[in-house]
Amino acid sequence: MRTAAIAVMVLLSLASSSYGTALLLIAPAAAVSAIEITSVARHRAAPRVLALGWLVAAFTLVVVPSWVVTDLPVLLRTADLAAAVVVLSSVTTSIFVHPYWYDPDLHERTLWLALRRLAGPLAAAGSAAIAMTASWPFEMLPAVWAVALLPLISGARVWNLDHSLRHAVPLIREEGQRGRDQILREIHGALSTELRQLEQYSRDYREESPLLYEVAVNANSSLRETLTLADESRDTSTTTDTLMAPVLTLTRAEGASATAHIEVDELDTQDREIARYVLNEVTGEALRLGATLLDVRIAQRENQVVVEVTDNAPTGPGLTPGSTWSSSGPLAAKLAGHSGSLVRRPAREAGSFTTWAHWRARA
Amino acid sequence: MTSRRSQQRRSRLSYLAVLRGTSSYNRQARQIRLLSTLAALVLVLPSRHAGWAVPLVLLALAGPLLNYAMALYYRGRLRQLRVLRTIAGVTDRTEGRQQLNFIAYVELAGLVALAVVFSYVVTDLSATWRLLGLLLAVAYTTSVGHGIYSDHTWFNPRESHPPWWHELLRLFAGPSTAIAFAALALPGDWTASQRIAVLVISGLLLAISVRVWDLDSTIAVVPGIVEEERRLGRELVVREMGRALTPSVLEMERLTEPYRDRAPVLYELALHARTRLEEALDAGGAPSRQLTIDNLLGPVLTLARAIGVTVDVELEVTALSEANAETASWVLRDLVGNAINADATALEVRLRRDGAALEISITDDASAMHLGVWKAPGTSSAQLERHLISLEGALEMQEKEQGKIVTARWSPQHADEQQADDGWTNGGRNHERKVGAGPSR
Numbered sequence: 056m057r058t059a060a061i062a063v064m065v066l067l068s069l070a071s072s073s074y075g076t077a078l079l080l081i082a083p084a085a086a087v088s089a090i091e092i093t094s095v096a097r098h099r100a101a102p103r104v105l106a107l108g109w110l111v112a113a114f115t116l117v118v119v120p121s122w123v124v125t126d127l128p129v130l131l132r133t134a135d136l137a138a139a140v141v142v143l144s145s146v147t148t149s150i151f152v153h154p155y156w157y158d159p160d161l162h163e164r165t166l167w168l169a170l171r172r173l174a175g176p177l178a179a180a181g182s183a184a185i186a187m188t189a190s191w192p193f194e195m196l197p198a199v200w201a202v203a204l205l206p207l208i209s210g211a212r213v214w215n216l217d218h219s220l221r222h223a224v225p226l227i228r229e230e231g232q233r234g235r236d237q238i239l240r241e242i243h244g245a246l247s248t249e250l251r252q253l254e255q256y257s258r259d260y261r262e263e264s265p266l267l268y269e270v271a272v273n274a275n276s277s278l279r280e281t282l283t284l285a286d287e288s289r290d291t292s293t294t295t296d297t298l299m300a301p302v303l304t305l306t307r308a309e310g311a312s313a314t315a316h317i318e319v320d321e322l323d324t325q326d327r328e329i330a331r332y333v334l335n336e337v338t339g340e341a342l343r344l345g346a347t348l349l350d351v352r353i354a355q356r357e358n359q360v361v362v363e364v365t366d367n368a369p370t371g372p373g374l375t376p377g378s379t380w381s382s383s384g385p386l387a388a389k390l391a392g393h394s395g396s397l398v399r400r401p402a403r404e405a406g407s408f409t410t411w412a413h414w415r416a417r418a
Numbered sequence: 419m420t421s422r423r424s425q426q427r428r429s430r431l432s433y434l435a436v437l438r439g440t441s442s443y444n445r446q447a448r449q450i451r452l453l454s455t456l457a458a459l460v461l462v463l464p465s466r467h468a469g470w471a472v473p474l475v476l477l478a479l480a481g482p483l484l485n486y487a488m489a490l491y492y493r494g495r496l497r498q499l500r501v502l503r504t505i506a507g508v509t510d511r512t513e514g515r516q517q518l519n520f521i522a523y524v525e526l527a528g529l530v531a532l533a534v535v536f537s538y539v540v541t542d543l544s545a546t547w548r549l550l551g552l553l554l555a556v557a558y559t560t561s562v563g564h565g566i567y568s569d570h571t572w573f574n575p576r577e578s579h580p581p582w583w584h585e586l587l588r589l590f591a592g593p594s595t596a597i598a599f600a601a602l603a604l605p606g607d608w609t610a611s612q613r614i615a616v617l618v619i620s621g622l623l624l625a626i627s628v629r630v631w632d633l634d635s636t637i638a639v640v641p642g643i644v645e646e647e648r649r650l651g652r653e654l655v656v657r658e659m660g661r662a663l664t665p666s667v668l669e670m671e672r673l674t675e676p677y678r679d680r681a682p683v684l685y686e687l688a689l690h691a692r693t694r695l696e697e698a699l700d701a702g703g704a705p706s707r708q709l710t711i712d713n714l715l716g717p718v719l720t721l722a723r724a725i726g727v728t729v730d731v732e733l734e735v736t737a738l739s740e741a742n743a744e745t746a747s748w749v750l751r752d753l754v755g756n757a758i759n760a761d762a763t764a765l766e767v768r769l770r771r772d773g774a775a776l777e778i779s780i781t782d783d784a785s786a787m788h789l790g791v792w793k794a795p796g797t798s799s800a801q802l803e804r805h806l807i808s809l810e811g812a813l814e815m816q817e818k819e820q821g822k823i824v825t826a827r828w829s830p831q832h833a834d835e836q837q838a839d840d841g842w843t844n845g846g847r848n849h850e851r852k853v854g855a856g857p858s859r
Contacts, residue, residue, distance in 0.1 A: 219436075239655055257674075259681075271670060
């Protein structure tokens with residue numbers, strides 16, 4: 056469009072006696088257009104330089120019909136002005152609807168944003184300042200004003216684009232989220248019951264094959280952790296805070312509630328599996344014994360991973376030999392295998408108990 | 419060609435994207451019309467022909483004022499005004515359709531009135547004054563044109579057979595409006611050079627096409643980006659699920675192998691889990707295409723039978739549309755899963771059509787969920803209920819002497835879905851039929 060408008064201006068200028076000056080003033084715009092078309096400017100800074108070049112060239116074009124080719128018939132002169140203003144509007148629009156303005160990694164200064172907001176009026180004011188200070192037949196003034204103010208359309212186009220995107224972007228986000236939700240529901244629906252049943256059945260063979268039970272617990276918990284991917288801001292389900300997901304599912308299913316304090320940012324895969332197992336066993340046992348409130352803390356102190364669970368189950372420490380909480384139980388045995396231990400003691404709050412599980416961290 | 423253009427533009431997502439912005443756009447466009455008309459009213463007052471001009475400008479003012487009143491009406495105010503109720507009744511009949519509503523006709527009359535006033539009526543005013551008035555008429559017309567040609571109805575996928583000339587009119591919205599405006603204004607009382615000015619001012623109406631092109635080109639990319647985002651979301655979940663579950667599930671299958679004879683349920687479960695995981699990951703999260711109810715029931719019933727739960731199935735509907743198959747699949751998995759997890763030993767699954775609604779009921783002999791757990795926030799039953807409510811349905815539980823009945827009910831959203839659901843009546847020939855998209859999904 057710009058090239059066509061420039062071509063029209065060249066042709067109209069040739070009809071004027073001042074064609075030399077006119078063509079000289081049109082030359083910068085033609086040069087910038089040629090540079091753009093031939094892709095000569097491939098340098099990183101080129102787009103900014105080109106934009107600046109276009110702006111200067113476009114305002115220079117407005118000078119031609121206003122001050123140079125004044126001997127043209129008024130209709131042709133107005134058409135010439137319209138062509139110049141079309142170039143200016145097109146340049147302004149191109150600059151201010153560039154994807155750069157929507158790049159989330161770039162934070163523009165307020166001044167630039169204000170400039171963008173006022174792009175249309177500023178460009179219109181510039182073209183009007185150049186055109187309206189020239190001499191025009193009195194009766195043509197409203198028409199010249201109308202043409203000179205055409206760059207206001209640039210502002211409207213910037214506004215239109217912002218308006219369309221403002222409403223389209225949340226829609227895109229929501230619809231994208233539906234894709235996640237759908238597959239989560241599909242896979243979770245397909246596996247949830249199987250893995251839960253596997254955990255229950257393998258519990259009966261725990262003495263015989265502790266590894267089978269641990270793997271079943273791990274699979275079931277992992278599935279619950281992946282549900283955290285329903286949160287659109289998440290791109291992984293293996294951060295340390297997702298360890299709480301199975302605990303929260305379990306407590307919710309039993310009508311209890313749990314609070315979490317995750318004080319470690321990263322855990323080795325094996326430590327994560329142990330933590331999952333500990334959480335499943337300790338919180339599961341507390342809920343079975345009637346706990347309604349759980350407070351879970353996961354931390355790394357020096358080279359130890361520590362899981363603390365405070366509950367209000369009405370049972371003291373290690374009362375049943377071989378139970379989850381006893382020092383002779385399978386959980387304690389597993390922790391001992393990782394240079395750790397399991398302790399259950401009354402907590403500071405009356406009627407509560409805290410279970411400490413710790414083991415040597417891998418990393 | 420016009421038909422192809424029209425079809426290419428229309429999609430549920432494009433429609434929604436434009437629809438969401440319509441009310442705020444209309445609000446601002448209404449303000450432009452209101453301000454232009456008020457300014458026009460001020461301009462005509464000094465004329466000796468104000469007696470003719472003012473009523474015409476007031477006619478133009480009626481459009482934006484009515485528009486404003488209707489906006490208040492739809493927000494629940496001014497409900498007592500019968501005239502607004504009548505207009506709402508007329509307007510609602512054309513909502514979403516590619517038809518001009520009553521207010522649009524009033525505004526079209528208003529723009530003609532403004533052009534007439536400044537071209538033919540207030541001829542005693544100075545040319546500059548009148549041309550300025552004509553500029554206001556152009557602003558009013560541009561705003562009305564934008565309202566008509568950039569409306570969400572042009573993107574409505576359900577508007578499948580609009581008249582061919584509608585598209586042609588939209589394609590040349592700017593030029594045709596400019597020509598019509600110039601044709602109306604130019605024969606007025608103008609000198610030759612003033613006519614050039616009128617021509618230039620009329621040319622400003624080309625901006626209507628600019629807005630239409632801008633909107634079309636911006637909205638055209640939305641469906642593609644949405645698909646891309648959905649795909650990325652699905653891939654992320656599949657990748658994470660695969661990484662989190664595949665090693666454990668394979669390990670379980672290996673560890674349960676020695677128990678194959680002693681504890682066949684354990685082995686069956688592990689095998690089943692591995693198969694289901696592979697199926698889900700292989701599908702890559704693509705929407706379920708299983709349209710027969712047997713296909714949907716298969717995995718759930720296999721699991722139930724594997725762990726020794728007896729299942730009795732009664733089906734009144736054997737084929738479902740894609741959207742309903744998805745809901746049915748969700749209902750079956752969740753409710754059968756809950757029953758199995760609650761140690762049910764016998765299940766009765768019933769799928770029937772209750773009037774326009776579809777209904778799945780699961781009867782089992784397990785105890786009901788704790789109070790405060792069933793449909794509690796964050797639970798799968800709460801999510802399922804929310805989905806059913808969005809489909810004008812419900813999720814209800816009724817306790818029995820021994821066990822409970824859980825019923826999920828929902829309404830197919832569109833007539834064509836219902837036809838697809840009735841596929842069993844014509845041998846399932848409708849199975850491959852695509853479900854029409856709509857604004858209220």
